[in-house]
Amino acid sequence: MKTTPRILLLACAAALAAGCHSSKEAPAGAAARPAPQVGIYSVKPEALAVNTELPGRTSPYQVAEVRPQVGGIVQKRLFTEGADVTAGMQLYQIDPATYQAAWNSAKAALARAEANLLTSGPKVKRYKELVEIEGVSRQDYDDAVAAHAQATADVESARAALETARINLQYTKVSAPISGRISRSNVTPGALVTAGQAATLTTVQQLDPIYVDVTQSAEEMLRLKRQFEGKSGAQAKVTLKLADGSSYAQQGKLQFADASVDPGTGNVTLRALFPNPKHDLLPGMFVRAIVENGVDQQAIAVPQQGVTRNPKGEATALVLNDKGIVEQRVLVTGGTLGDRWLVKSGLAAGDRVIVEGVQKVKPGAPATVAPPVAATASAAGSATKPAAH
Missing domain, CATH: 2.40.50.100 (RNA polymerase II/Efflux pump adaptor protein, barrel-sandwich hybrid domain)
Structure with a gap:
């Protein structure tokens, strides 16, 4: 019975030691999950051809409404x-019947007038000789001159009537x-x-070349105008995307800007001219016109998969900062360049935009940069390669 306290004491010591041991092992077993790995795109300004994509409609180069005359x-x-x-x-x-009859009548009237002229001309000549020797009175001579002038006028009038009849007959x-x-x-x-x-009876439209009318803000139009000032014969180049997403093979040129700005929208209508030899473009088609705006020496463009939209419709991107924390940036974009978004503001040189693994992270959470795919594959290949004997 004297050993009982000692046994209890030993049991308590053993339990205490076990508890301490388990408390030291718990942090290792319940360690926090590692930060997710993401693929990044390092922002680097570069010289890029800056284009503006605008909605537009095609319209014929010439339109003629055919009506009867x-x-x-x-x-x-x-x-x-x-x-x-x-x-x-x-x-x-x-039906030309009545117009043919009118032409025949006018032709006969001209023949009659010309016949009268044949007699009045010689009569004036004879009377002129006779009046000098007082063979006829001065009044008779004056009447002959007047009759000749009237016969000449009748011929001219008959010719005009014949020409009118001919034109009307042709208009049939x-x-x-x-x-x-x-x-x-x-x-x-x-x-x-x-x-x-x-x-109208029908309509004829010239489709080659063809116009494309687009709208652009007055601010952008002024910038485009300044860019081409002093460049003789320089015209902004324009390309097209069709309604099905395909690109139109022919390149067009900007022709002119409208003389006024729409007060409701602040936009100006621009017109581009495109060759259309195969008549692929038809009047009224909806297209996307890409207007060449020159070269931006410090342009920032990021892959499209790194840009999303928030509930407000704003373009956003997730950026991994220097501390390895994810930040969300609101961007102002200026159209697309191939598979990249042109960013006007929201990003700066050196920013690391997350383009892979976006679904794994959220703003304020930590993340790490995933190793390059090529390096990972190389390491995996060397690990599985059998050792040489």
Whole structure:
């Protein structure tokens, strides 16, 4: 019984030692997880061609609305809807019967006037000789001169009437005023048309070249204008992205800016001219025009995967600072350059933008830079390579 206290004392000491040992082992077992590894892009200003991407619409180079210049019944339609036509090609035939009759009448009137002129001219010459010897009175001579002048005027009037009749007869053949692609016909054979009517017969549009109208802020337009001042013949180059995302093969040139600024938006309409030999561009198409704005010697561009949008719609990027803590930056972007965003503000030289592993981190949390893929693969390869004997 005397050994009992001693046994209890030893048991307590053993338990205390075990507790101390476990408390020393706990931190090692419950160590914090290592900071996630991320891929970064080091920001470095560089000289880049700065472009502005703007929405635009295509419009034809020339548009001609075809209307009749004389009235009558349409006898024939002589073109295929949607086909290409050339200037002067006949499109419609209006019944020419009444205009042919008017031309014949005018031709006969001219012949009668010319016949009268044939007799009045010699009569004046004879009367002039006779009046000198008092063979005829001065009044008879004056009447002959007046009759000759009137006959001459009648001939000129008859010629003008004949020319008018000829023009009206020619107008019964409705021709294409310009070369281009013709739209659908708004009339069919048998329809009655009138001269100068409001409704068009059809429309011809020249599609090669073709215009692209875009809008740009007045501020950007002034900067673009200053860039090309003093450069004789220099024009900003423009390229296109089509509605399906593909690039248009032909390059265009900026032609002019509108003479006024829209007071509601502060934008100016710009017009670019593009070759369109294959008629890939049609009037009214929505396109994205990329206007060349020159070269920025200190441009900052980052990969698109490193830029996201916050709930406000602002462009943001996660940056790993010098202390290994993730920061969120709000950016002002200025369009795209290939697969990169052009950043106007929010980043500076030397900033490390997180482009891989963005989903693993959040602002205020620590992170480490992942080793390069090539180095990791090389290390893994050397580790698995069998040793030489």
